[in-house]
Amino acid sequence: MAVSFDLFGTLVTADRPDDPAAAVATELAERDVTVPDDWGDAYAEPHVDAPDGAEVPLxxxxxxxxxxxxxxxxxxAARRAVVAAFDPAVETRAGALEAVDAARERGPVAICSNCSVPELVGRTLVRSDFERADFDVIVTSVGCGWRKPAPEIFELTAEELGVTTEDLVHVGDDPQADGGIEAVGGTALVLEDLSLGDVPKRLAALAERRSHD
Structure with a gap:
C-alpha cells in the first residue's frame, strides 16, 4: 500500500494573496514590466486553450x-514575478507529521498537489516542519500538466511510487479534487470526514483489511 498526500490545506497552511492579480501586477512593475490599465480583466480571461483537467502554469x-x-x-520576467507574488508564510498542520510517519510504516509516500506556481511546493516544504526525504515522490500539477481530479495525476503518482492506482491511498481536504483517486480505483481519505489525527488509525485499518484480502 502506498499513500499520497495533498499539500496545501492538508499537511500545511500557506497564506496566499487576497488578490492574486494585484500581487502579480506589483511584482511585474518591480521588474519594469508595463502593467495594462485593465490588468484585472486580462488576468481573469482565459488565454491558453487547454484540455479538460490540464494545468496551465501561472x-x-x-x-x-x-x-x-x-x-x-x-x-x-513573468515567471519571476509569479514566483515572487506567491511567496507564502507556512505552518505545518497539527497531526501532519504523525500522519506522514504512519504512512511511511505502510509503504512509499508521495505528495500529490495541485499547484500552478513553479517552485512553490519546494519552497513550502522548506518552510514547513517536513524534510524532502520524508517523501519518496513529489508530483505537482504544474510539473505533470494535470490537475486533480484528472486521473492522469493519480496514475503518475502511483507509477512513480511503483504501485497500481488500486493500491494508492490519497489523503486530502477537497472532496472533489482529492476524491478523484476513487475514479481510478484508489482510496480517498478526505479530511472533510476525518481529522489528520484520525489518519494513522484509518491507514492501519486499511492495511489490515488488505492483508486479509
Whole structure:
C-alpha cells in the first residue's frame, strides 16, 4: 500500500494573496514590466486553450495575458514575478507529521498537489516542519500538466511510487479534487470526514483489511 498526500490545506497552511492579480501586477512593475490599465480583466480571461483537467502554469497564463494587451517584457520576467507574488508564510498542520510517519510504516509516500506556481511546493516544504526525504515522490500539477481530479495525476503518482492506482491511498481536504483517486480505483481519505489525527488509525485499518484480502 502506498499513500499520497495533498499539500496545501492538508499537511500545511500557506497564506496566499487576497488578490492574486494585484500581487502579480506589483511584482511585474518591480521588474519594469508595463502593467495594462485593465490588468484585472486580462488576468481573469482565459488565454491558453487547454484540455479538460490540464494545468496551465501561472507564468504561461500571465505571459499570454500580457501579450493579449501588447505588452513586451524581458524573458522570464513573468515567471519571476509569479514566483515572487506567491511567496507564502507556512505552518505545518497539527497531526501532519504523525500522519506522514504512519504512512511511511505502510509503504512509499508521495505528495500529490495541485499547484500552478513553479517552485512553490519546494519552497513550502522548506518552510514547513517536513524534510524532502520524508517523501519518496513529489508530483505537482504544474510539473505533470494535470490537475486533480484528472486521473492522469493519480496514475503518475502511483507509477512513480511503483504501485497500481488500486493500491494508492490519497489523503486530502477537497472532496472533489482529492476524491478523484476513487475514479481510478484508489482510496480517498478526505479530511472533510476525518481529522489528520484520525489518519494513522484509518491507514492501519486499511492495511489490515488488505492483508486479509
Amino acid at each position: 507564468p504561461a497564463h500571465v505571459s499570454r495575458a500580457l501579450a493579449s494587451r501588447g505588452v513586451d517584457y524581458e524573458h522570464n
